[in-house]
Amino acid sequence: MPTPDPPRKVRADARQNLDTLLVAARTVFARSGVDAPAREIATEAGVGVGTLYRHFPNRAELVAAVFTTEIDATAAEAASLLATHPPGEALDLWITRFTRFVATKQGLSAALRSGDPAYDALPALLTSKLGPALASLLEAASAAGEIRPGVDPLELLQAVGDLSHRAPSPDGTPNPMVRLLLDGLRAQ
Amino acid sequence: MPTPDPPRKVRADARQNLDTLLVAARTVFARSGVDAPAREIATEAGVGVGTLYRHFPNRAELVAAVFTTEIDATAAEAASLLATHPPGEALDLWITRFTRFVATKQGLSAALRSGDPAYDALPALLTSKLGPALASLLEAASAAGEIRPGVDPLELLQAVGDLSHRAPSPDGTPNPMVRLLLDGLRAQ
DNA sequence: TGCGTAAGCGGAACAACGTTCCGTATAGTG
DNA sequence: CACTATACGGAACGTTGTTCCGCTTACGCA
Numbered sequence: 001m002p003t004p005d006p007p008r009k010v011r012a013d014a015r016q017n018l019d020t021l022l023v024a025a026r027t028v029f030a031r032s033g034v035d036a037p038a039r040e041i042a043t044e045a046g047v048g049v050g051t052l053y054r055h056f057p058n059r060a061e062l063v064a065a066v067f068t069t070e071i072d073a074t075a076a077e078a079a080s081l082l083a084t085h086p087p088g089e090a091l092d093l094w095i096t097r098f099t100r101f102v103a104t105k106q107g108l109s110a111a112l113r114s115g116d117p118a119y120d121a122l123p124a125l126l127t128s129k130l131g132p133a134l135a136s137l138l139e140a141a142s143a144a145g146e147i148r149p150g151v152d153p154l155e156l157l158q159a160v161g162d163l164s165h166r167a168p169s170p171d172g173t174p175n176p177m178v179r180l181l182l183d184g185l186r187a188q
Numbered sequence: 189m190p191t192p193d194p195p196r197k198v199r200a201d202a203r204q205n206l207d208t209l210l211v212a213a214r215t216v217f218a219r220s221g222v223d224a225p226a227r228e229i230a231t232e233a234g235v236g237v238g239t240l241y242r243h244f245p246n247r248a249e250l251v252a253a254v255f256t257t258e259i260d261a262t263a264a265e266a267a268s269l270l271a272t273h274p275p276g277e278a279l280d281l282w283i284t285r286f287t288r289f290v291a292t293k294q295g296l297s298a299a300l301r302s303g304d305p306a307y308d309a310l311p312a313l314l315t316s317k318l319g320p321a322l323a324s325l326l327e328a329a330s331a332a333g334e335i336r337p338g339v340d341p342l343e344l345l346q347a348v349g350d351l352s353h354r355a356p357s358p359d360g361t362p363n364p365m366v367r368l369l370l371d372g373l374r375a376q
Numbered sequence: 377t378g379c380g381t382a383a384g385c386g387g388a389a390c391a392a393c394g395t396t397c398c399g400t401a402t403a404g405t406g
Numbered sequence: 407c408a409c410t411a412t413a414c415g416g417a418a419c420g421t422t423g424t425t426c427c428g429c430t431t432a433c434g435c436a
Contacts, residue, residue, distance in 0.1 A: 009382095009383085009432095009433085009434090010383090011382095011383060011384065011431085011432055011433080012432070012433090013383095013384070013385085013431080013432070014383075014384060014385090014432095017384085017385085037421080037422065037423085038422085038423065038424085039421095039422090039423095042386095042387095047385075047386075048385065048386035048387050049386080049387070049423090049424080049425095050384090050385065050386055050387065050424095050425085050426085050427095051384080051385055051386070053423090053424065053425075054383095054384070054385080058423080058424080059423070059424095151364075151368075152364070155364060155365060156365070158365075159351055159365040159368075162350040162351055162353075163347055163350055163351070165350075176339075176340070176343060177343060177344070177346075177347040177369070179372075180339075180347075180369050180372035180373065181365070181368050181369055181372055182372070183371075183372035183375040183376070184367075184368035184369055184370070184371035184372030184373075184375065185368060185372075186375060187371040187372065187374060187375050188371070197403095197404080197405095197411090197412085198412095199402085199403055199404080199411095199412055199413065200403070200404090201402080201403070201412095201413070201414085202403095202412075202413060202414090205413085205414085225392075225393065225394085226393080226394065226395085227392095227393085227394090230415095230416095235414075235415075236414065236415035236416050237394090237395080237396095237415080237416070238395095238396085238397080238398095238413090238414065238415055238416065239413075239414055239415070241394090241395065241396075242413070242414080246394080246395080247394070247395095
């Protein structure tokens, strides 16, 4: 087998630029949505586009990197909700939280749902991070007899993402169509 | 008031090119999806892009024009389903049909859901044509007590569109998430 | 401390897109 | 048959994402 892990030396300025890029991207995404041009992000970071593309193979990976921490937090919340609420209620609360996360990020849902291969990294990220979280919630609620069994977590996750493009109503009420979907889980 | 309708003379070759463009667009959309480049459509029709853009202000209008007849047919089917089936069943059948229509058109749902202003004409078309059709189905089913009242037809239409990007399963089973949504309509 | 080298950088350049523009061609009329 | 409004083709423009490469610079070693 080849050298397992040759001591990679990462230059300090490279590490620095990577951080700067992430911060800039977060700023720009908030201001102009995830569809903001790569050049705008590079400019905001004060680097050239070449630098951006050395750190991220494409825009989607950058988007994914920016939202990773927030996604991790959302995933983590599944466990704590499950510990403090009845399974069905925990499921609802978590879905609502996820809905708000998606709706909050201007253009995130559009990117998720575009089917554009350029954004493949995003579904992959949600799948790997949020899939298991939702699976645990579904399993608990299903075991408690609160929802029908046999619902595919990834399919549901994708569906909720699909439905979450509208901004959440200010009073905290979740999207009515998501509500409908959740009610459907309880039928039969 | 100004001249109400000065006898416009439409040149024969213009009318001809318009038809050719529609046929070409239908062909190309089927082959390469609705995201196919405008140039590809113009080439298929054997005309220049300028001609395309004189007949349609933008790509979205062309897409809308291509699907108009099919959309009209779908809308019309609401009435006939309502005449031959119980309201709830008619609703399910129609939604399934709509689902298949969207899933069949490669990239149509992506366009619908993209939020891209370039595709504004599409939601407008569905809204005006299919909205009333779905409204009649919902009203009938609701009056029969088969579903909950107060569901916004346009919201539901959009939601089903959002969920219909996967190809329909060959056995004719509708998308499970759409199924869930429909079950949700029956809850309470 | 200074130097050589690879890691890293900037931004010009490329390809693909939607859309606009305008010189040229022609359908239809008198 | 000639004239003109109508329509046409396709080059050109502005914006994308992404690639490429000559130059810069960090940093391990002497």
